[in-house]
Amino acid sequence: MSTTTAAAGTPASRMKALARAELTLLGRNKAAMFTALVLPAMLTFSMSSAVGGMDLEESGLTVGTVLLPGSLGYVLLFAVYSALVGVFVVRREELVLKRLRTGELRDREILAGAALPAVALAFVQCVLLAAGCTVVLDMAAPRAVWLAVAGLLLGAALMCVLAAATAAFTRSAEGAQISVMPMLLLSMVGSGMVVPLDVMPDMMASVCELLPLSPAIALIRGGWTGALDTGELLGHLGTAVAWTLLGVFAVRKWFRWEPRR
Amino acid sequence: MPDVIEVEELRRTYAGGFEAVRGISFSVARGELFALLGTNGAGKTSTVELLEGLAPPSAGSVRVLGHDPYTERAAVRPRTGVMLQEGGFPSELTVAETVRMWAGCTSGARPVGEALELVGLARRADVRVKQLSGGEKRRLDLALALLARPEVLFLDEPTTGLDAEGRHTTWELVRELRDAGTTVLLTTHYLEEAEALAERLAILHEGRIAAAGRVDEVVAAQPSHLSFDLPEGYHLGDLPPLGPLGVTSHETEGRTVRLKTTALQHAATELLLWARDGRVELRGLDIRAASLEEAFLHIAREQESTR
Numbered sequence: 312m313s314t315t316t317a318a319a320g321t322p323a324s325r326m327k328a329l330a331r332a333e334l335t336l337l338g339r340n341k342a343a344m345f346t347a348l349v350l351p352a353m354l355t356f357s358m359s360s361a362v363g364g365m366d367l368e369e370s371g372l373t374v375g376t377v378l379l380p381g382s383l384g385y386v387l388l389f390a391v392y393s394a395l396v397g398v399f400v401v402r403r404e405e406l407v408l409k410r411l412r413t414g415e416l417r418d419r420e421i422l423a424g425a426a427l428p429a430v431a432l433a434f435v436q437c438v439l440l441a442a443g444c445t446v447v448l449d450m451a452a453p454r455a456v457w458l459a460v461a462g463l464l465l466g467a468a469l470m471c472v473l474a475a476a477t478a479a480f481t482r483s484a485e486g487a488q489i490s491v492m493p494m495l496l497l498s499m500v501g502s503g504m505v506v507p508l509d510v511m512p513d514m515m516a517s518v519c520e521l522l523p524l525s526p527a528i529a530l531i532r533g534g535w536t537g538a539l540d541t542g543e544l545l546g547h548l549g550t551a552v553a554w555t556l557l558g559v560f561a562v563r564k565w566f567r568w569e570p571r572r
Numbered sequence: 573m574p575d576v577i578e579v580e581e582l583r584r585t586y587a588g589g590f591e592a593v594r595g596i597s598f599s600v601a602r603g604e605l606f607a608l609l610g611t612n613g614a615g616k617t618s619t620v621e622l623l624e625g626l627a628p629p630s631a632g633s634v635r636v637l638g639h640d641p642y643t644e645r646a647a648v649r650p651r652t653g654v655m656l657q658e659g660g661f662p663s664e665l666t667v668a669e670t671v672r673m674w675a676g677c678t679s680g681a682r683p684v685g686e687a688l689e690l691v692g693l694a695r696r697a698d699v700r701v702k703q704l705s706g707g708e709k710r711r712l713d714l715a716l717a718l719l720a721r722p723e724v725l726f727l728d729e730p731t732t733g734l735d736a737e738g739r740h741t742t743w744e745l746v747r748e749l750r751d752a753g754t755t756v757l758l759t760t761h762y763l764e765e766a767e768a769l770a771e772r773l774a775i776l777h778e779g780r781i782a783a784a785g786r787v788d789e790v791v792a793a794q795p796s797h798l799s800f801d802l803p804e805g806y807h808l809g810d811l812p813p814l815g816p817l818g819v820t821s822h823e824t825e826g827r828t829v830r831l832k833t834t835a836l837q838h839a840a841t842e843l844l845l846w847a848r849d850g851r852v853e854l855r856g857l858d859i860r861a862a863s864l865e866e867a868f869l870h871i872a873r874e875q876e877s878t879r
Contacts, residue, residue: 328677332665
């Protein structure tokens, strides 16, 4: 393949080049590979017996429709959010982001290009986990696939934005292991990943609905159960968009392109 | 033809309130090699980052190729090459992978092999960046800066960390680029680098331009030095009148006399004629033309004492 193209580069070609390099780097980072590729499946498996013991009769949920959205949530949290906080922080500290900014890439292309491999890997994993859960737990096909897909896309976009926002407040790769914790714990406990909001007390559920990852999980679950009315759907979409806009605002205001000196 | 780089009353104040660049103006013509010389902390990198379009100026203006490099980046970036003071490369990529990535982000990039050949890194193509020496990293950075045959090249301390041979190889490369018509703006704290490469330069000191012009002009603005020991029995008053010699200042220390003059040849001739006629032996005679180094040290010292 020749790189002597005299034609001007396009945003897509630039992001592709960056994404290719990031994918190579991800492949060489064993710790990141483990967190992104093994942890979500492991957590899903470890959660299965607990979910099996839940009393789900009243909520109309099954073990599958509790477990699978949580499983995809783990993918979003570990393979996208955590992984990207690490990527953004390390590239900033290595002065890679600063160097990239001297070239033709625009700021958003740099962040998006670096995020692309993580997102792509996450989508592949989600498909595999969905297929796996369907077979193992004998789940019915999703009633509204597009809802699940929309949930996944919204969730992935939000995770990318929040990862950049978190990186803005993280000084080092070591710091990234701590700074991702609030988001991880809050989402696991409150976003319906382990305990569905449907089985929570109403008051608590209506607060938890507003957490960043809750809309994605609700849409994914709704995709399988088909039990999401238009009002609820609009509410979740509104929450997801609000968090994304808030994240974009934070990134624009606080994201740092080079280390503090 | 308008200048390739135009800087007017440029200022840069950091968030903490520190003013790193305090109102500087200069311009660089097409094909010219211009050096920003200064000690660490003089404001060189802060200035170059504004020229590269990494940040907007706090006040004043920058034009590169007729455009604002910050707000009109799409018009400027494909035509500039940048070498930062410290290369920013992912440490786990190989040299070739790094260049390939950069080539994919750059319009009209050279082939990877050609770029590496240019800086003598072809044999290191499959080595991880983290295993490169400091000098090799600088050369990799230069390869990226030259990838698209830029019209304007920004080199921020390109030879810092290089050994003597690496430095001279880089100088050769920079000269070739300049001869091929590339406009180069270079920062350095090595005087000999500025002297060897630059047609014009500005000496930065504490965010201001302390001296600027062609190298010989900057040097000529500095006084030359004459020093010698007067034999026993002779005094300063026995010398020819100092004023007509163009002597601007003098000092004595024991028997040693030090004169500064702006007319070295005239002053030296008159002094030596006086010595021959009076059969005076001037021991320790030292006649020294102004140099860039002296200009540089003089500027640093002068500003130090005016604080």
